Amino acid sequence: MNVKKLLSNRSFKSASASVFAILFGLLIGYIILLISNPAQATRGFIIILNGGFNGGLRGVGNMLHNAMPIILTGLSVGFAFKTGLFNIGASGQFILGAFTAIYIGVKWTFLPSGTLWIVAIIGAMIAGALWGGIAGVLKAFRNVNEVITSIMLNYIGMYLVNFLVVSTVFDLTRNQSISPRAAYLPTGGMNILFPLSSANIGIIIAIVVAIIMYIVLEKTTFGFELKAVGYNREASRYAGINEKKSIILSMMIAGALAGLGGGLLYLSNTGKHIEVVDILASEGFNGIPVALLGLSNPIGIIFSGLFVGHMNMGGFYMQRLRFVPEVIDIMIAIIIYFSALSLAFKSFIENLSRKLGGRTK
Amino acid sequence: MEYVIEMLNITKEFPGIIANDDITLQVRKGEIHALLGENGAGKSTLMSVLFGLYISEKGKIKVRGNEVKIHNPNDANDLGIGMVHQHFKLVHNFTVLENIVLGVETVRGGFLIMDDARAKIVNLSKQYNLRIEPDAIIEDISVGMQQRVEILKMLYRENDILIFDEPTAVLTPQEIDELMKIMKRLVEEGKSIIFITHKLNEIKAVADRVSVLRKGKYIGTVDVANTSKEEMSEMMVGRKVIFEIAKGEANIGDNVLTVRNLSINSKVHGKSAVHNVSFDLRKGEILCVAGIEGNGQSELIYALTGLLPVDGGEIYYKGEDITHKPIRYRNSHGISHIPEDRHKHGLVLDYTLSENLVLQTYFLNEFQNKGFINFKSRLTNAKKMIEQYDIRSGEGPITLVRSMSGGNQQKAIVAREVEKDPDVIIAVQPTRGLDVGAIEYIHNQLIKQRDMGRAVLLISLELSEVLGVSDRILVMYEGEIVGEVDPKEVTQQELGLYMSGSKRGAGYERKETSE
Ligand SMILES: Nc1ncnc2c1ncn2[C@@H]1O[C@H](COP(=O)(O)OP(=O)(O)OP(=O)(O)O)[C@@H](O)[C@H]1O
Numbered sequence: 002m003n004v005k006k007l008l009s010n011r012s013f014k015s016a017s018a019s020v021f022a023i024l025f026g027l028l029i030g031y032i033i034l035l036i037s038n039p040a041q042a043t044r045g046f047i048i049i050l051n052g053g054f055n056g057g058l059r060g061v062g063n064m065l066h067n068a069m070p071i072i073l074t075g076l077s078v079g080f081a082f083k084t085g086l087f088n089i090g091a092s093g094q095f096i097l098g099a100f101t102a103i104y105i106g107v108k109w110t111f112l113p114s115g116t117l118w119i120v121a122i123i124g125a126m127i128a129g130a131l132w133g134g135i136a137g138v139l140k141a142f143r144n145v146n147e148v149i150t151s152i153m154l155n156y157i158g159m160y161l162v163n164f165l166v167v168s169t170v171f172d173l174t175r176n177q178s179i180s181p182r183a184a185y186l187p188t189g190g191m192n193i194l195f196p197l198s199s200a201n202i203g204i205i206i207a208i209v210v211a212i213i214m215y216i217v218l219e220k221t222t223f224g225f226e227l228k229a230v231g232y233n234r235e236a237s238r239y240a241g242i243n244e245k246k247s248i249i250l251s252m253m254i255a256g257a258l259a260g261l262g263g264g265l266l267y268l269s270n271t272g273k274h275i276e277v278v279d280i281l282a283s284e285g286f287n288g289i290p291v292a293l294l295g296l297s298n299p300i301g302i303i304f305s306g307l308f309v310g311h312m313n314m315g316g317f318y319m320q321r322l323r324f325v326p327e328v329i330d331i332m333i334a335i336i337i338y339f340s341a342l343s344l345a346f347k348s349f350i351e352n353l354s355r356k357l358g359g360r361t362k
Numbered sequence: 363m364e365y366v367i368e369m370l371n372i373t374k375e376f377p378g379i380i381a382n383d384d385i386t387l388q389v390r391k392g393e394i395h396a397l398l399g400e401n402g403a404g405k406s407t408l409m410s411v412l413f414g415l416y417i418s419e420k421g422k423i424k425v426r427g428n429e430v431k432i433h434n435p436n437d438a439n440d441l442g443i444g445m446v447h448q449h450f451k452l453v454h455n456f457t458v459l460e461n462i463v464l465g466v467e468t469v470r471g472g473f474l475i476m477d478d479a480r481a482k483i484v485n486l487s488k489q490y491n492l493r494i495e496p497d498a499i500i501e502d503i504s505v506g507m508q509q510r511v512e513i514l515k516m517l518y519r520e521n522d523i524l525i526f527d528e529p530t531a532v533l534t535p536q537e538i539d540e541l542m543k544i545m546k547r548l549v550e551e552g553k554s555i556i557f558i559t560h561k562l563n564e565i566k567a568v569a570d571r572v573s574v575l576r577k578g579k580y581i582g583t584v585d586v587a588n589t590s591k592e593e594m595s596e597m598m599v600g601r602k603v604i605f606e607i608a609k610g611e612a613n614i615g616d617n618v619l620t621v622r623n624l625s626i627n628s629k630v631h632g633k634s635a636v637h638n639v640s641f642d643l644r645k646g647e648i649l650c651v652a653g654i655e656g657n658g659q660s661e662l663i664y665a666l667t668g669l670l671p672v673d674g675g676e677i678y679y680k681g682e683d684i685t686h687k688p689i690r691y692r693n694s695h696g697i698s699h700i701p702e703d704r705h706k707h708g709l710v711l712d713y714t715l716s717e718n719l720v721l722q723t724y725f726l727n728e729f730q731n732k733g734f735i736n737f738k739s740r741l742t743n744a745k746k747m748i749e750q751y752d753i754r755s756g757e758g759p760i761t762l763v764r765s766m767s768g769g770n771q772q773k774a775i776v777a778r779e780v781e782k783d784p785d786v787i788i789a790v791q792p793t794r795g796l797d798v799g800a801i802e803y804i805h806n807q808l809i810k811q812r813d814m815g816r817a818v819l820l821i822s823l824e825l826s827e828v829l830g831v832s833d834r835i836l837v838m839y840e841g842e843i844v845g846e847v848d849p850k851e852v853t854q855q856e857l858g859l860y861m862s863g864s865k866r867g868a869g870y871e872r873k874e875t876s877e
């Protein structure tokens with residue numbers, strides 16, 4: 002009886018679809034391992050499953066650090082999605098946020114060191130918000146599809162940041178940005194929990210922000226407006242909601258989240274710098290699978306971000322067995338395909354619950 | 363082999379509701395079989411089971427005497443079953459032609475071959491007098507034409523068992539007559555039709571037999587010829603329904619809404635959609651704007667409610683100029699609007715019933731505290747309205763509106779708009795798609811609102827509604843008001859003359875001067 006009740010619960014159904022997707026993805030991943038190196042496949046698979054745990058506490062800390070930026074870009078994509086927008090521009094917003102944080106960290110050293118990093122990440126959020134806002138304005142006033150504009154803004158953002166890095170905070174000898182030493186993030190106690198790892202206050206901020214986003218979306222009238230516009234723009238207008246403003250704000254918030262991710266990652270004392278190359282920031286795109294797998298629910302995104310981070314660490318450790326880490330990318334891609342098919346899984350679970358329970362009364 | 367379709371002991375459940383409870387429906391070959399039932403009685407669900415959109419938990423289906431399993435619409439199509447849905451299922455940015463062939467395209471060497479299809483469709487459309495423009499995009503054509511597209515879709519697939527789910531709810535009276543003729547013609551050719559409608563006149567006019575459902579249960583099947591409208595509605599609602607609208611004299615008060623020389627340029631053609639319209643709406647009256655669809659009524663309403671900007675003239679509400687006030691100002695200061703298109707404007711289909719019931723009031727202190735939603739008062743509000751307006755759904759306040767029956771969606775909108783305690787209620791086709799019981803209820807509501815001193819502006823295409831409910835009628839033709847008539851004196855014929863532009867009232871003569 003209880004099993005039946007659980008099975009017919011709406012959100013349980015959705016979440017279990019993601020879990021099924023993950024299990025199928027892992028299974029197929031295992032088959033791929035078998036094909037590429039039969040002798041080591043099982044060992045490799047165990048390493049993947051162990052993910053960050055392969056490296057003890059330090060590995061776990063690194064896993065958290067790995068998850069931090071993709072939780073935020075996942076939130077960016079997921080938040081936009083909940084409000085009816087497809088933000089494929091997280092990459093551009095992310096890198097603009099990163100640059101702004103570095104710029105402030107390097108140039109505004111007149112600020113006391115305790116507040117500098119805070120100002121820097123606020124700057125990162127503003128930069129991301131403005132970048133996302135451009136796509137929002139175009140969508141609201143000219144009805145230009147945000148997918149197209151935000152793809153273009155990704156490239157514009159990347160080249161703009163390359164240009165800005167070279168002209169403002171450039172380390173010529175290394176062809177990369179200068180380290181914002183004065184603005185490195187505090188560890189927030191993570192160094193005690195996970196000694197020697199890269200983890201810092203960033204992951205705590207990411208989780209707190211996810212919880213805030215959940216509250217905004219589900220508990221406030223503001224979220225109610227944004228979602229209404231996402232579901233039905235005309236009906237929202239009829240109801241008196243300023244739908245143009247809502248669209249712009251949604252994109253700005255999405256942009257701010259991605260920008261925050263960029264700022265936090267590049268202010269971490271882990272030797273990460275903006276390199277002046279023509280490559281879009283992959284964290285932006287990884288936000289899409291994280292959001293999908295988390296069903297665009299901010300709390301779900303915390304877990305899916307951690308999961309993808311975990312898998313990434315598994316891939317990292319698997320290199321010991323001479324597997325290429327790309328195998329992990331393939332597995333994640335498969336999981337995403339399955340979660341995109343989650344509707345099919347959903348109906349599968351519905352059938353299952355019907356068979357188990359028979360008639361409802 | 364007497365029956366083409368037999369649905370035996372069908373049971374279909376949704377969370378919280380048994381939409382079809384042991385229903386049996388038997389349709390003879392070559393008949394028009396009407397399906398009658400209150401809103402939410404389970405008609406659309408039963409037809410969706412026949413069409414393979416839902417799979418019933420229990421029961422069996424026989425087609426032409428053979429037991430069959432219909433798992434999806436393709437199975438249904440293979441059995442010759444076609445369906446026109448209550449809310450059309452067309453691809454909005456495809457052309458008429460593309461929509462018709464969608465799913466059964468002819469492909470040669472990997473290329474889409476449209477020529478044969480086009481010829482066949484043009485032929486069919488001539489043969490059955492179903493006027494369409496093959497290359498028009500769906501979103502640009504009228505609902506009437508969209509429906510003809512749906513019918514052609516079935517004919518193109520050579521279906522001979524045709525399901526029409528409330529086809530007349532969205533049509534103008536003229537279009538309804540045409541459709542009836544087409545349906546009769548189709549059965550003469552040996553096709554069989556299942557026809558869902560709430561309008562008993564239509565059943566009387568075309569159907570051979572009628573099956574009645576009530577709250578998911580099968581009540582019975584009777585011959586239309588031997589059954590009166592009163593008997594049918596009693597079968598359906600379980601009580602007597604009064605068709606005459608009982609109302610006392612109007613007690614008319616001050617002006618609440620004053621419209622002066624209002625003009626709106628048309629988006630479609632060069633002329634103005636609304637031209638120099640002036641009228642007063644007073645407390646305690648039901649003023650109806652009658653007219654054939656597309657003569658500017660929609661634009662007029664959009665202007666009054668703020669959805670469309672005005673190109674000339676003024677609107678005064680209780681003496682205040684609101685011509686350029688935002689939508690929220692109007693709908694929170696006592697102007698209610700029951701919109702024409704419930705899916706486009708009236709509801710957020712993916713929100714729950716309780717969320718839709720506060721769609722314009724969620725920000726009031728009653729429903730929020732410092733920006734945080736007050737879920738408790740939202741729920742109480744929903745429960746109250748559900749109870750009071752008899753809004754039926756599977757799971758009450760938490761039902762997704764998308765899953766509610768069409769008529770209950772409409773009731774939810776009416777409940778929301780009336781409960782706002784407005785001074786002006788603008789009701790556009792408020793009874794579209796409702797069953798006779800619900801229509802009676804809404805008419806009584808409108809009259810009650812009037813008697814409470816509120817002003818009602820009614821837009822309706824239904825002449826019986828126009829004549830029965832309103833206290834005063836303005837007729838619109840080509841964007842202008844061409845006459846004001848008294849519903850107690852005017853005949854349907856005379857009203858028709860005004861509506862078709864052949865007659866103008868005193869004081870509404872066409873201005874020939876270059877002014
Ligand atoms: N997909 C669904 N999910 C959940 N409940 C549903 C679904 N479809 C219909 N229902 C419920 O089943 C009942 C029957 O609905 P149905 O649409 O068949 O009514 P109907 O007779 O066609 O009414 P109407 O005249 O208003 O169109 C309603 O209470 C509705 O809320």
Ligand SMILES: [Mg+2]
Nearest residue numbers: 406448767768
């Ligand atoms: Mg229906």
